[in-house]
Amino acid sequence: MAYDKGITFPFAGIWKGMWATLKALFRKPPTVFYPEVKEVPAPRARGVISLDTDACTVCMLCARECPDWCIYIEGHKEEVPPSKPGGRPRSRAKLDRFDIDFALCMYCGICVEVCPFDALFWSPEYEYSEYAISEMLHPKERLTEWLRTVPEPPALES
Amino acid sequence: MNFWLLLLVEVVVILVVMLVGALVTIYAELKISAHMQSRIGPYYAGGKWGWAQPAADGLKFMQKEDLVPAAADHTVFRLAPYIVIMSALAVWVVIPFGPDLVVRDLDLGVFFVLAVSSLSTLGVLMAGWASANKYSLLGGLRAAAQLIAYELPLLLAVVAVVVQAGTMSLNGIVAAQAQTWFTVGGIEISAPFLLKGQIIGFVIFMVAAVAELSRIPFDMPIAESELTMGYLTEYSGIRFTMFFLGEYASMVAISAIAATMYLGGYWVPGLPESTLNAVGPFVLLAKVAFLVFLLIWFRWTWPRLREDQLQDLAWRWLIPLGLLNIVLAGIFKVVL
Numbered sequence: 001m002a003y004d005k006g007i008t009f010p011f012a013g014i015w016k017g018m019w020a021t022l023k024a025l026f027r028k029p030p031t032v033f034y035p036e037v038k039e040v041p042a043p044r045a046r047g048v049i050s051l052d053t054d055a056c057t058v059c060m061l062c063a064r065e066c067p068d069w070c071i072y073i074e075g076h077k078e079e080v081p082p083s084k085p086g087g088r089p090r091s092r093a094k095l096d097r098f099d100i101d102f103a104l105c106m107y108c109g110i111c112v113e114v115c116p117f118d119a120l121f122w123s124p125e126y127e128y129s130e131y132a133i134s135e136m137l138h139p140k141e142r143l144t145e146w147l148r149t150v151p152e153p154p155a156l157e158s
Numbered sequence: 159m160n161f162w163l164l165l166l167v168e169v170v171v172i173l174v175v176m177l178v179g180a181l182v183t184i185y186a187e188l189k190i191s192a193h194m195q196s197r198i199g200p201y202y203a204g205g206k207w208g209w210a211q212p213a214a215d216g217l218k219f220m221q222k223e224d225l226v227p228a229a230a231d232h233t234v235f236r237l238a239p240y241i242v243i244m245s246a247l248a249v250w251v252v253i254p255f256g257p258d259l260v261v262r263d264l265d266l267g268v269f270f271v272l273a274v275s276s277l278s279t280l281g282v283l284m285a286g287w288a289s290a291n292k293y294s295l296l297g298g299l300r301a302a303a304q305l306i307a308y309e310l311p312l313l314l315a316v317v318a319v320v321v322q323a324g325t326m327s328l329n330g331i332v333a334a335q336a337q338t339w340f341t342v343g344g345i346e347i348s349a350p351f352l353l354k355g356q357i358i359g360f361v362i363f364m365v366a367a368v369a370e371l372s373r374i375p376f377d378m379p380i381a382e383s384e385l386t387m388g389y390l391t392e393y394s395g396i397r398f399t400m401f402f403l404g405e406y407a408s409m410v411a412i413s414a415i416a417a418t419m420y421l422g423g424y425w426v427p428g429l430p431e432s433t434l435n436a437v438g439p440f441v442l443l444a445k446v447a448f449l450v451f452l453l454i455w456f457r458w459t460w461p462r463l464r465e466d467q468l469q470d471l472a473w474r475w476l477i478p479l480g481l482l483n484i485v486l487a488g489i490f491k492v493v494l
Binding site: 014017018020021022024025026027029030031033 | 190192193194195196197198201455458459460
């Protein structure tokens with residue numbers, strides 16, 4: 001039979017399996033005793049999404065691209081006085097609300113990819129579990145706090 | 159000593175051996191299975207390495223409500239766990255821990271063992287029938303089919319040992335293995351039956367024993383992915399604990415039988431006869447521990463067989479092999 005190729009003596013699979021479990025028995029398990037010992041995630045791990053409110057232009061691209069619709073954005077327009085005398089006043093979008101519901105988020109990173117103004121970043125932090133699911137909705141103040149944990153971008157390729 | 163007092167002592171000792179054996183086996187299974195899957199397993203219960211996990215589990219089960227389904231056959235449903243645990247317990251009556259350390263050295267010891275250990279399947283069938291649950295019933299019937307299929311190879315493997323030993327008493331079988339096999343340059347060589355041509359018999363016995371215990375790869379009566387939990391589906395609390403304990407106790411018991419019949423029981427080459435009563439129990443326990451480890455190892459390595467593959471293996475391979483083994487044992491006995 002085709003799937004028997006490579007098996008040279010009877011019951012080879014049985015003994016191979018036994019050998020595999022026996023080897024695993026004497027190997028040290030890779031377990032990390034989490035609350036006492038903390039695992040160090042990879043520097044670019046997708047732990048939590050942080051927000052740079054200054055860079056955000058309330059363009060809503062992230063909210064619209066989000067497959068889970070877990071980003072909530074509200075904003076309004078503001079009149080900005082002219083920068084030079086004699087100019088006309090400009091209108092500017094102002095961010096009122098930027099919430100990410102991490103109970104819904106599936107950590108795909110599309111929002112980070114799609115942001116045209118580099119306002120969203122991945123942070124490797126992962127310890128933000130909550131007792132109530134509603135607490136998983138991080139408002140923009142909390143998202144801004146994560147910004148401190150964002151690693152420096154990698155150096156440019158020469 | 160007073161007969162009844164001696165009986166009481168014996169019963170208590172056997173009970174303690176069975177319970178401790180079952181708990182240690184459960185712990186071994188938890189830990190070994192964990193490490194075979196690159197896990198740690200129980201770690202915090204009892205402070206060090208989770209040694210108290212089986213006891214803690216038992217205490218937890220005892221606090222649970224003892225549910226009996228409304229449609230169940232109450233008497234049979236309540237009785238089934240006792241039968242399973244009793245069959246595991248009764249096997250220990252004839253297992254010799256030393257030349258004199260045996261509760262009753264029956265002349266028909268092997269017969270008694272086989273008769274009593276198959277009672278546990280009756281308990282399983284009762285549990286499956288009485289639960290008024292389709293999964294339980296299917297599990298119970300599968301267990302019955304499995305018993306019929308695997309009792310025969312078990313029996314045939316044992317018959318070969320009986321032929322070779324010339325006795326059905328378990329103590330006599332150990333004594334037959336301790337006898338001098340042949341002498342080389344004045345040194346008397348004796349060997350357990352495993353090395354005296356019973357390798358096929360031992361393999362058949364172990365395969366059939368795994369099936370009798372309905373452990374993976376022969377766990378069709380439980381088969382979580384097909385039958386929820388088979389005959390155990392409707393059991394909870396203390397009755398579930400009894401099934402659980404019974405399962406592990408019979409694992410230890412059947413390993414003790416295999417150790418006695420094929421690995422020399424309490425006897426080990428080079429040990430003088432006079433020390434056997436003191437050292438014998440530990441020798442037997444070491445052999446039992448090895449066989450139990452083997453059973454655990456099988457369970458966490460192999461996948462479950464299909465029902466037809468199980469029947470196929472028993473009727474088409476193990477039974478003819480067992481018959482051949484008897485013939486070989488007979489020839490061996492007559493010629494040598």
